[in-house]
Amino acid sequence: MIPMGWMRTLGTIASVLTLLVLLVGLIMTVIAYFRRGKSKVALLGMLGFLLMFLLSCCSIGWGMADRPITRELPARSVQTYLAVKQVVIFMLGLVNLAGIALVIAAVWTGGKEG
Numbered sequence: 479m480i481p482m483g484w485m486r487t488l489g490t491i492a493s494v495l496t497l498l499v500l501l502v503g504l505i506m507t508v509i510a511y512f513r514r515g516k517s518k519v520a521l522l523g524m525l526g527f528l529l530m531f532l533l534s535c536c537s538i539g540w541g542m543a544d545r546p547i548t549r550e551l552p553a554r555s556v557q558t559y560l561a562v563k564q565v566v567i568f569m570l571g572l573v574n575l576a577g578i579a580l581v582i583a584a585v586w587t588g589g590k591e592g
Contacts, residue, residue, distance in 0.1 A: 493538050500531040507584075519588040526580030533574050537567075 504527040511520035540563075548556050 490538075490541065493534070493541060497531070497534045497538060500527055500534050503527045503581075504531050519584050522587070523581055523584035526577045526582075526584060529577035529580065530574055533570050533577070536570065 504524065507520055507524040507527050511517065511524050514520055544563075548559065551559060
């Protein structure tokens with residue numbers, strides 16, 4: 479069985495890589511937006527990537543602040559904190575799906591234009 483320290487490290491690495499991929503996608507859609515004469519397709523993709531990038535930044539920030547927060551809370555409050563965290567993560571996942579839907583819509587409409 480893998481120790482929890484390794485799991486947390488792998489999770490952090492995956493989060494940073496996801497953040498980098500989303501940043502590259504955001505930069506590419508911004509470049510496409512200004513090169514193609516401010517097309518609606520690139521704008522739609524840019525909004526989707528921006529939404530996912532911002533949520534990824536929030537996720538990484540919360541993950542880094544998680545251990546100091548739980549260290550200071552009493553045991554009963556930690557359980558409540560973790561339950562609230564799971565609900566918020568679920569809600570952020572739904573917003574992330576909206577970002578993915580925007581990117582899919584941009585690809586779909588971009589494919590129909592060509």
